Amino acid sequence: MSDKSESSAAGESGSSSRFRHLLPYLAAHKTALTLALMLSVLGAGASLVQPLLVNQVIGRVEAGQALGSLVVILAVLVVLSGVLGGLQTYILQRTGVAVVFAARRGLVRSILNLPIKEFDRRRTGDLVSRVGSDTTLLYGVLTQGLVDAAGGSLVFIGALTAMLIIDPVMLALTLSVVAISVVTVTVLSKRIRRASLEQQRRVGDLGAAVERVLSGIRTVRAANATEREIAKIDRQSRGAFEAGLEVARISAFIVPISGIAMQASFLIVLGVGGYRVASGTISLADLVAFILFLFMMIGPLSSVLGAITSVNQALGAITRIREVTTSPSETDDDVKIDLVSPSSTAAVSFEEVTFSYGDETTDDELSGQSHPSSPVLVGLSFEVQRGSRTAIVGPSGAGKSTVLALLERFYDPSSGVVRLNGTNVRDITRTSLRSQIGYVEQDAPVLAGTIGENLRLVADSATDDECRAVLASVNLDAVLGRSPMGLEASVGEDGVMLSGGERQRLAIARTLLNAPPILLLDESTSSLDSLNEVLLRDAIDAISAQRTLIVIAHRLSTVVDADQIIVLDGGRIVGVGTHSELLFTTPLYQRLAEHQLLA
Numbered sequence: 089m090s091d092k093s094e095s096s097a098a099g100e101s102g103s104s105s106r107f108r109h110l111l112p113y114l115a116a117h118k119t120a121l122t123l124a125l126m127l128s129v130l131g132a133g134a135s136l137v138q139p140l141l142v143n144q145v146i147g148r149v150e151a152g153q154a155l156g157s158l159v160v161i162l163a164v165l166v167v168l169s170g171v172l173g174g175l176q177t178y179i180l181q182r183t184g185v186a187v188v189f190a191a192r193r194g195l196v197r198s199i200l201n202l203p204i205k206e207f208d209r210r211r212t213g214d215l216v217s218r219v220g221s222d223t224t225l226l227y228g229v230l231t232q233g234l235v236d237a238a239g240g241s242l243v244f245i246g247a248l249t250a251m252l253i254i255d256p257v258m259l260a261l262t263l264s265v266v267a268i269s270v271v272t273v274t275v276l277s278k279r280i281r282r283a284s285l286e287q288q289r290r291v292g293d294l295g296a297a298v299e300r301v302l303s304g305i306r307t308v309r310a311a312n313a314t315e316r317e318i319a320k321i322d323r324q325s326r327g328a329f330e331a332g333l334e335v336a337r338i339s340a341f342i343v344p345i346s347g348i349a350m351q352a353s354f355l356i357v358l359g360v361g362g363y364r365v366a367s368g369t370i371s372l373a374d375l376v377a378f379i380l381f382l383f384m385m386i387g388p389l390s391s392v393l394g395a396i397t398s399v400n401q402a403l404g405a406i407t408r409i410r411e412v413t414t415s416p417s418e419t420d421d422d423v424k425i426d427l428v429s430p431s432s433t434a435a436v437s438f439e440e441v442t443f444s445y446g447d448e449t450t451d452d453e454l455s456g457q458s459h460p461s462s463p464v465l466v467g468l469s470f471e472v473q474r475g476s477r478t479a480i481v482g483p484s485g486a487g488k489s490t491v492l493a494l495l496e497r498f499y500d501p502s503s504g505v506v507r508l509n510g511t512n513v514r515d516i517t518r519t520s521l522r523s524q525i526g527y528v529e530q531d532a533p534v535l536a537g538t539i540g541e542n543l544r545l546v547a548d549s550a551t552d553d554e555c556r557a558v559l560a561s562v563n564l565d566a567v568l569g570r571s572p573m574g575l576e577a578s579v580g581e582d583g584v585m586l587s588g589g590e591r592q593r594l595a596i597a598r599t600l601l602n603a604p605p606i607l608l609l610d611e612s613t614s615s616l617d618s619l620n621e622v623l624l625r626d627a628i629d630a631i632s633a634q635r636t637l638i639v640i641a642h643r644l645s646t647v648v649d650a651d652q653i654i655v656l657d658g659g660r661i662v663g664v665g666t667h668s669e670l671l672f673t674t675p676l677y678q679r680l681a682e683h684q685l686l687a
């Protein structure tokens with residue numbers, strides 16, 4: 089859906105306005121770029137002097153005079169322009185990689201700060217591709233584009249001035265040919281920009297397709313779907329290939345245009361110039377110098393025309409980069425309070441909270457799409473007393489996880505108020521809100537890295553002893569015995585060394601390191617063996633002793649002794665009470681309990 093916005097963005101703003109967006113990246117390297125430009129001026133000067141010297145050489149040969157130091161100076165100039173060119177290349181490439189580096193840093197910062205709703209609608213692979221592939225294209229602007237154009241235009245202007253002095257008539261003829269080629273290339277360059285934006289978008293689609301398969305590779309293998317998935321990814325690759333071909337086709341028009349312009353100007357100058365030499369209007373030495381200047385002028389012109397592809401690719405890339413960096417990030421601009429001091433006995437309260445995911449995207453100007461959807465939570469009101477243990481139960485899709493998401497302020501309610509210690513969560517900075525709450529997701533993600541790194545995600549200064557202590561508190565200390573590396577032992581990309589129950593307990597241990605007064609636990613739906621189930625129950629018992637606990641329970645056995653159980657159905661509360669109360673008052677709870685052989 090973001091694709092649509094990209095194309096409209098590309099259509100609306102011109103290349104000059106997008107070029108402006110490159111400036112902050114370039115401004116950071118003013119010194120290096122100025123140096124490169126100065127080297128380019130020197131190089132241009134060294135090149136421009138050469139035809140003048142050749143003119144002198146021819147004049148002296150015609151007059152039968154000795155060449156003397158002229159040849160030496162010519163040789164020195166040739167070497168000098170080579171050295172200057174090498175130095176300039178190094179400075180530019182160095183600046184190019186530094187710009188890519190800066191762009192990647194900025195982009196990663198923006199991506200990680202996007203509101204959670206953005207991750208619902210964006211594809212991870214596409215975001216990864218923006219960081220990896222789009223930023224790389226910025227490199228071309230500097231190394232090939234900008235300074236080639238700057239240095240080239242100096243040589244161009246210098247050569248033009250010399251040609252004007254030598255013979256204005258021949259210059260006018262030459263320029264008319266050049267003008268035709270420049271106009272043609274300018275028209276084509278717009279198409280290049282559009283095509284390369286499309287190409288990058290296709291590369292993003294490809295990244296998303298690969299990411300989708302890799303994240304479910306076991307399911308894909310087990311379903312014997314490898315070949316089908318390869319065929320699907322192949323279609324995305326083909327899309328990128330075809331968009332690349334379009335760029336190649338347009339470039340194929342651009343590149344020969346400069347060649348044709350050179351040949352045509354050369355032939356015209358040769359014909360007209362020969363006639364003017366024969367009629368005595370100009371000398372042979374002047375004609376030779378004019379032709380050398382002509383080549384000198386066309387040279388940069390062709391490299392600038394050639395660089396149009398890379399510059400336009402970069403402008404396409406900057407569109408995709410800015411599409412993320414200009415997206416609003418999760419901000420606390422509207423927030424008034426930094427620290428929450430309890431002003432109520434309720435640790436958490438929901439007051440008439442209604443929420444629909446559609447609201448979050450309806451006014452989404454980037455996608456330009458609206459998703460009017462029915463509310464996921466309707467008029468939800470409940471209180472969780474400090475130090476108590478609350479369970480939320482209900483059928484799949486009832487809205488249980490959404491309750492926790494609102495408490496974490498991943499989303500804000502459409503109406504109603506969510507309070508933490510009596511304060512509206514919208515008035516508390518997210519950092520301080522989240523420091524009060526430990527949150528264990530349903531799928532308990534274990535990040536690639538070591539057990540220690542996984543624990544220290546919430547508290548990077550935690551000591552080894554503290555890490556061991558929290559592992560012990562969730563009955564996970566045995567895991568450390570599995571490898572001589574202990575805390576430094578790695579867990580696989582998806583925590584393959586750990587069972588589902590162990591992953592969940594590792595995630596609980598992680599949040600405990602921060603000793604949050606409130607713990608939200610979205611219990612894993614995956615079935616646990618009886619030993620793991622007992623271990624998880626013990627862990628929950630141990631941690632709930634000192635804090636407020638809200639558990640989304642899929643196993644009623646883990647909640648029978650909760651202080652309060654909230655039964656949700658279709659986003660509404662259909663019952664609140666203890667296990668024994670609900671067995672009498674709430675038919676849905678009765679059914680759930682019977683189903684789980686608890687009644």
Ligand SMILES: Nc1ncnc2c1ncn2[C@@H]1O[C@H](COP(=O)(O)OP(=O)(O)OP(=O)(O)O)[C@@H](O)[C@H]1O
Nearest residue numbers: 208445464482483484485486487488489490491530
């Ligand atoms: N990010 C989202 N964007 C749009 N709709 C969503 C999103 N997350 C959940 N929903 C929808 O909201 C409803 C409630 O989802 P939620 O995950 O809160 O239910 P749940 O009771 O926790 O379910 P489960 O027990 O299966 O985890 C569902 O219909 C779901 O499809």
